[in-house]
Amino acid sequence: MWRKIFGGKEASVPTGDDLPSRSPVLCGDGLPRHIAVVMDGNGRWAQAQGRSRSAGHEAGARTLKRIVRAASDMGIEVLTVYAFSTENWKRPQLEVDFLLNLFDSFLQKEIDEMHAEHVRIRFIGRRDRFTDRFLRRMTDAEVRTAENTGIRLNVAVNYGGQDEILRAVQTLAARAAAGEIAPPEIDEALFSRTLDTADDPPVDLFIRTSGDLRLSNFLLWQSAYAELYFTETHWPDFTAEELARAITDFAGRSRRFGGLSEED
Ligand code: IPE
Ligand code: IPE
Ligand code: MG
Numbered sequence: 001m002w003r004k005i006f007g008g009k010e011a012s013v014p015t016g017d018d019l020p021s022r023s024p025v026l027c028g029d030g031l032p033r034h035i036a037v038v039m040d041g042n043g044r045w046a047q048a049q050g051r052s053r054s055a056g057h058e059a060g061a062r063t064l065k066r067i068v069r070a071a072s073d074m075g076i077e078v079l080t081v082y083a084f085s086t087e088n089w090k091r092p093q094l095e096v097d098f099l100l101n102l103f104d105s106f107l108q109k110e111i112d113e114m115h116a117e118h119v120r121i122r123f124i125g126r127r128d129r130f131t132d133r134f135l136r137r138m139t140d141a142e143v144r145t146a147e148n149t150g151i152r153l154n155v156a157v158n159y160g161g162q163d164e165i166l167r168a169v170q171t172l173a174a175r176a177a178a179g180e181i182a183p184p185e186i187d188e189a190l191f192s193r194t195l196d197t198a199d200d201p202p203v204d205l206f207i208r209t210s211g212d213l214r215l216s217n218f219l220l221w222q223s224a225y226a227e228l229y230f231t232e233t234h235w236p237d238f239t240a241e242e243l244a245r246a247i248t249d250f251a252g253r254s255r256r257f258g259g260l261s262e263e264d
Contacts (some may be wrong), residue, residue: 030251032204034078035071036219036226038066041210041234048234059236061106070240072151074247077199079153082218085161086126103157104134111141119151124196126167138235151185154197161220163200197222206248207243209235215255227253 010052039060046056064081069255071079084099114121121141130138138157171194175181181190193199203219213230215223229246254261 002076012045014229031075032227032247033076033201034080034203034222035076035247036080036081036203036206036223037067038206038208038216039235039238040082040208040212040216042236044210045234045236056234056236057099057102063236063238064106065174066112066237066240067243068114068151068153069117070243072117072119072243073240076151079151079196080156080200080203080219080222081154082122082156082159082216084125084157084159085217086158086163087217089129089158100130100134104131104137107134107137107141111144114153115145115148115200118148119145120148120150120152121145122152122154123157124154125157126163127158129158140179152200154200155243156218159196160217161215162217164196165221167196192221195221202226205229205246207231207246209233209238225255225257227255 031137042056043053044056045059046053050053064083067081068079083103088099089096111121123138123142127135127138168191172186172191175185176183176233192202197219200222203223203226206215206219206223207229208214209231211230211232219226227250229249231242231246233242
């Protein structure tokens with residue numbers, strides 16, 4: 001299996017921390033093109049150590065940085081991470097404020113490095129309820145990295161799968177009402193392109209950390225045929241090695257898409 005994914009170079013699985021020795025190691029065969037991650041468990045990780053939930057979120061942000069780098073080194077084309085859901089506004093105001101400030105300062109601090117590493121950043125989700133400063137930073141990051149040819153990083157903030165689908169329905173309904181398109185033209189391809197993830201391929205591998213076995217409203221349309229991978233590991237403890245394990249697991253599965261497998 002390692003040979004299949006990593007060309008027999010198990011030892012070269014990147015950790016994300018070893019910048020100088022990094023090299024793109026993987027070939028395309030068996031690799032997921034698009035990986036989605038529900039970065040869950042920051043609070044439980046912190047609680048287990050007797051620390052504040054905020055400390056858990058800070059540790060989670062550091063993990064994100066390592067995993068983006070690792071996924072990029074592994075040759076993943078698109079990584080979509082769930083940072084804040086449309087439901088997370090229900091949390092105590094102090095935690096919501098902390099998270100929004102963390103996103104803002106993370107972006108400010110990390111954008112230069114991500115840009116230098118050719119990451120293309122895009123934010124998916126509703127653009128309301130954010131401060132002007134954060135909105136500007138999001139747009140600046142998207143514009144600045146738009147031409148980058150490396151890994152595409154979608155960060156889901158104020159994101160809900162049902163909300164995204166409804167916004168796409170509204171857009172298409174308005175276009176139909178304006179006479180730009182006829183309703184029968186609304187097929188799966190057009191609908192996919194109208195979602196926030198627009199031209200991205202569908203999700204191949206959907207990972208959720210921290211043990212809960214649910215989707216929590218993440219990428220509902222895009223994950224129609226995703227392979228699911230659940231791990232007990234809390235997000236702050238998630239490593240490049242575990243990402244590689246998830247990919248290995250993925251590569252060993254038989255994806256039939258409703259058809260029959262090659263052996264049948
Ligand atoms: C994920 O960790 C981060 C966000 C939802 C913003 P949680 O904060 O949900 O951590 P748990 O699930 O309470 O452990
Ligand atoms: C999903 O985690 C959202 C993010 C990771 C941002 P939650 O912790 O909000 O999900 P539930 O509440 O356990 O379903
Ligand atoms: Mg959670």
